[in-house]
Amino acid sequence: MEQPEIAVAAGDTSDPLTGLRAVSSLRVLVESYELRQVEAALRAGMSWQEVADALGVTRQAVHKKYAKRIDPTIAVPRRNRA
Amino acid sequence: MSRLTDAVVLSQQIVVTATEEAYRAGHAELDLDHLLVALTAVGGPAGEVLRSLGATVDRTRAAVAQVHADRLARAGVPAPAAQPRDLPRGGGGLPWSPRADRVLTAGRWEMPSADDRPILRALVRDPSGFVAEALAVLDLDPDRVVAAADAWAPAPTTPSGELVSPDPRPWRTVTRTGWVPAAPADVWSLVTDPARRTAWDPWYASVEEREDGVLVATLVGEQQGAKPVRAGFERQEVVPVAREEGRLVEWELRRPDRPGGAPVQRLAVALTASGDGTRVDLTVRWLRRGGWRAVVGTLVRPVAGLLWGQMLLAKHAAIARALR
Known part of the structure; x- marks a missing residue:
């Protein structure tokens, strides 16, 4: 499916119940992508600060959300590297 | 075990299993879909109801x-x-969604008994419609599920035989019973395969089989990110002492680096077909030693019993995890 078509269909408001349920599943999907990307970034050696900058949030916010969710085997620096 | 302990163990199993489901699916929080799958995977009444209606672990996982x-x-x-994530050793942690929290709390209020049907009822009633949609994929009507839950009656499985091999010595014994969603033959091949030992025995970092059939195990220690192991305790020999093909296996655990001083200790796994899965009885037993150790042993006995129970529950959880 072409990108513009997706946007039109997901934003279709003629059937709100289907739309709302789709949005809730989309949110699950987006959150799982975010988790996956944060893990990949930390594995690649990026710092919490760099991850936060890319997501457009504060370092504290991204750390609070993901510190316990990420794979515990990822070696994350305790302190933000300068 | 008391009913309260059973209830605590069951709710713990549900939370741990649901968390693993969410983790494996790559989701960022524990939600209703994972709770539904968890109910089918643990040995509680709700799982018996769901599986009797055809909602097995695999089918429910596919449905959500x-x-x-x-x-x-x-x-x-x-x-x-789907991009499943590998579950790290010791499991991963995830927060609960607010609605999953509500459903679990709904179940807990009615729990002094080990009955997870309140959780199932709360799931089926969930206003978001997710669980109802999952049941529809499974060709199940929510009212039928609730009716089946109401009609459920306990039908306990009695063990297929003795839980340990015959030995007249005065053993101290601790047993924990659980259920796993796999056929006895699958559980048997898991627990008797030295190459898969570390998959279900969380004590061991590595296990190798010697030519005489004895397993030489290295305990999980600092290298695996755990607490360091005391000197002389790093290695364990796991010596097969009894084997009834497909039903009972028992090992004696020895510490080759501590000549003479180590107590005699055994671990037994007994399997019984139960519904579409297996009842697993894990038993650890040991011989009392004489001298000052006997006095200390008597004093710490209640605590030791609890700790052994926890150790057996951890092994049971790992067996279930490896077979889900």
Whole structure:
């Protein structure tokens, strides 16, 4: 499916119940992508600060959300590297 | 075990299993879909009800994935291919969604008994419609599920025989019983395969089989990110002492680096077919030693019993995890 078509269909408001349920599943999907990307970034050696900058949030916010969710085997620096 | 302990163990199993489901699916929090799958995977009444209606672990897992995919498809978004995450050793941690928290709390109020049907009822009633959609994929009507839950009556499985091999010595014994969603033959091949020992025995970092059939195990220590192991305790020999093909296996655990001083200790796994899964009885037993150790042993006995029980529950959880 072409990108513009997706946007039109997901934003279709003629059937709100289907739309709302789709949005809730989309949110699950987006959150799982975010988790996956944060893990990949930390594995690649990026710092919490760099991850936060890319997501457009504060370092504290991204750390609070993901510190316990990420794979515990990822070696994350305790302190933000300068 | 008391009913309260059974109830605590069951709710713990549900939370741990649901968390693992969410982790494996790559989701960022524990939600209703994972709780539904968890109910089918643990040995509680709700699981018996669901499986009797055809909602097995695999089918339920596929159904909840289907609901997400269908919801996205109806809105014109192609569903992405599943990208399961590997579960780290010791499991991963995830927060609960507020509604999963509500459903679990609903179950807990009615729990002094080991009955997870209140959780199932709360799931079926969930206003978001997710669980109802998953049940529809499984060709199940919510009212039928609730009716089956109401009609459920306990039908305990009695063990297939003795839980340990015959030995007249005065053993101290601790047993924990659990249920796993796999056939006895599958559980048997898991627990008797030295190469898969570390998959279900969380004590061991590595296990190798010697030519005489004895397993030489290295305990999980600092290298695996755990607490360091005391000197002389790093290695264990796991010596087979009894084997009834497909039903009972027992090992004696020895510490080759501590000549003479180590107590005699055994671990037994007994299997019984139960519904569409297996009842697993894990028993650890040991011989009392003389001298000052006997006095200390008597004093710490209640605590030791609890700790052994926890150790057996951890092994049971790992067996279930390896077979889900």
